[in-house]
Amino acid sequence: MIAIKRLSTVDADFKAQMDALLAFEAAADEGIERTVAGILADVKARGDVAVVEYTNKFDRLTAGSMADLELSKAEMQQALDGLPADRRAALEAAAARVKAYHERQKLDGWSYTEADGTMLGQMITPLDRVGLYVPGGKAAYPSSVLMNAIPAKVAGVKELIMVVPTPDGERNQLVLAAACLAGVDRVFAMGGAQAVGALAYGTQTVPQVDKIVGPGNAYVATAKRRVFGIVGIDMVAGPSEILVVSDGSGNPDWVAMDLFSQAEHDELAQSILICTDAAFIEQVQASIEKLLPTMPRRAVIETSLTDRGAFILVRDMEEAVAIANRVAPEHLELALADPDPWVAKIHHAGAIFIGHYTSESLGDYCAGPNHVLPTSGSARFSSPLGVYDFQKRTSLINVSKAGAQTLGRIASTLAHGEGLPAHAKSAEFRLEG
Ligand SMILES: NC(=O)c1ccc[n+]([C@@H]2O[C@H](COP(=O)([O-])OP(=O)(O)OC[C@H]3O[C@@H](n4cnc5c(N)ncnc54)[C@H](O)[C@@H]3O)[C@@H](O)[C@H]2O)c1
Numbered sequence: 151m152i153a154i155k156r157l158s159t160v161d162a163d164f165k166a167q168m169d170a171l172l173a174f175e176a177a178a179d180e181g182i183e184r185t186v187a188g189i190l191a192d193v194k195a196r197g198d199v200a201v202v203e204y205t206n207k208f209d210r211l212t213a214g215s216m217a218d219l220e221l222s223k224a225e226m227q228q229a230l231d232g233l234p235a236d237r238r239a240a241l242e243a244a245a246a247r248v249k250a251y252h253e254r255q256k257l258d259g260w261s262y263t264e265a266d267g268t269m270l271g272q273m274i275t276p277l278d279r280v281g282l283y284v285p286g287g288k289a290a291y292p293s294s295v296l297m298n299a300i301p302a303k304v305a306g307v308k309e310l311i312m313v314v315p316t317p318d319g320e321r322n323q324l325v326l327a328a329a330c331l332a333g334v335d336r337v338f339a340m341g342g343a344q345a346v347g348a349l350a351y352g353t354q355t356v357p358q359v360d361k362i363v364g365p366g367n368a369y370v371a372t373a374k375r376r377v378f379g380i381v382g383i384d385m386v387a388g389p390s391e392i393l394v395v396s397d398g399s400g401n402p403d404w405v406a407m408d409l410f411s412q413a414e415h416d417e418l419a420q421s422i423l424i425c426t427d428a429a430f431i432e433q434v435q436a437s438i439e440k441l442l443p444t445m446p447r448r449a450v451i452e453t454s455l456t457d458r459g460a461f462i463l464v465r466d467m468e469e470a471v472a473i474a475n476r477v478a479p480e481h482l483e484l485a486l487a488d489p490d491p492w493v494a495k496i497h498h499a500g501a502i503f504i505g506h507y508t509s510e511s512l513g514d515y516c517a518g519p520n521h522v523l524p525t526s527g528s529a530r531f532s533s534p535l536g537v538y539d540f541q542k543r544t545s546l547i548n549v550s551k552a553g554a555q556t557l558g559r560i561a562s563t564l565a566h567g568e569g570l571p572a573h574a575k576s577a578e579f580r581l582e583g
């Protein structure tokens with residue numbers, strides 16, 4: 151039997167068990183921190199040479215220089231042109247849906263003018279150049295190309311630099327086709343902390359970007375955290391997570407497969423079922439036993455489920471919702487007979503999948519919302535990747551002569567209060583009489 155942790159809210163030590171289940175924080179692991187710090191320092195010091203060395207080592211390549219790692223526009227176009235018709239149609243359909251959703255997110259500037267003629271406002275500008283991290287270690291992610299690039303394009307970012315690891319030199323054609331379709335400007339076949347370092351510091355070949363976005367494993371998430379400040383980052387989007395809230399309605403096979411769908415990403419992924427019905431938990435366990443042997447990625451799924459998965463039995467839906475908010479999962483499925491009343495009670499989740507027909511996997515590919523989502527509880531303070539991540543706000547202030555009289559007096563008084571006389575004088579010089 152696959153040994154998945156069993157928790158129940160009636161257990162005396164339930165809170166401690168929950169803390170242990172969630173305490174695991176791969177991106178903060180000391181060993182990973184040390185490795186990533188070393189790689190970043192080396193990339194900063196030696197640029198291209200270090201990036202090529204680490205890429206050869208971790209992705210088992212034999213690149214002689216950075217030129218060997220940059221993909222040409224022609225190669226991307228060939229990948230798009232060479233796609234089988236069904237794949238191209240699926241890619242285009244997903245891209246169109248993602249674009250339509252994200253176009254609604256675009257922020258517009260605004261301004262207003264006061265009675266004395268003073269104008270105040272906010273101007274929105276796109277970022278100049280962004281780095282898109284597309285994961286590629288354990289699986290290939292053409293969908294992540296679309297999720298990263300389309301909102302950047304909608305925002306009007308001028309230059310998109312994509313990095314993607316190509317283990318053993320395997321260049322995934324769907325990934326390249328997606329990059330071509332989405333209008334990515336340059337693509338480098340590199341990943342991990344070395345790719346994040348190259349984008350953050352710039353190298354002889356890789357241009358320094360203003361912001362790095364996109365999901366990745368614990369090395370990528372740790373590297374993004376460490377370069378924050380030199381460049382912007384979107385969020386901590388690490389190993390995938392799913393939390394299914396069930397009332398015992400629905401099909402246990404569907405729930406089992408939904409748990410697998412995130413577990414198959416990574417041994418460090420986390421799949422949790424919260425259920426009000428003990429008998430249904432047993433049915434899901436039986437479905438897991440039945441379905442797991444059929445899964446090509448069963449080894450990854452089994453490790454993820456046994457190391458990080460859990461079944462949590464709750465007394466009622468109020469408890470289920472409270473625990474879901476405590477977990478703040480990347481993906482939350484409400485596998486309920488009547489889900490709608492519970493949606494507004496969820497305050498912390500990257501994305502909510504409502505009702506039995508909304509499998510999380512539809513959101514991964516083509517529903518429209520972004521699949522780059524906050525993990526490790528960071529949905530408490532972070533949002534899905536969106537157009538707003540690629541836009542900046544700048545304040546606009548145009549004070550009229552009359553406005554300078556009113557504001558000048560207020561500013562002068564406060565500046566004297568702060569002991570900053572130059573500030574006071576600068577305002578007072580503009581006062582009349
Ligand atoms: N949160 C989200 O929105 C989201 C979306 C898609 C995928 N994901 C997650 O992204 C992750 C993708 O991970 P992946 O591994 O497939 O690809 P990845 O591209 O994130 O990582 C691969 C790279 O990690 C580096 N690396 C691996 N082992 C290393 C080591 N021992 N030392 C130093 N560097 C090392 C290598 O440079 C390698 O190229 C998964 O955890 C998946 O769940 C998250």
Ligand SMILES: N[C@H](CO)Cc1c[nH]c[nH+]1
Nearest residue numbers: 291293294390391514521
């Ligand atoms: N579930 C991932 C986000 O955690 C996204 C993805 C891409 N492909 C399949 N799944």
Ligand SMILES: [Zn+2]
Nearest residue numbers: 390411412514
């Ligand atoms: Zn997924």
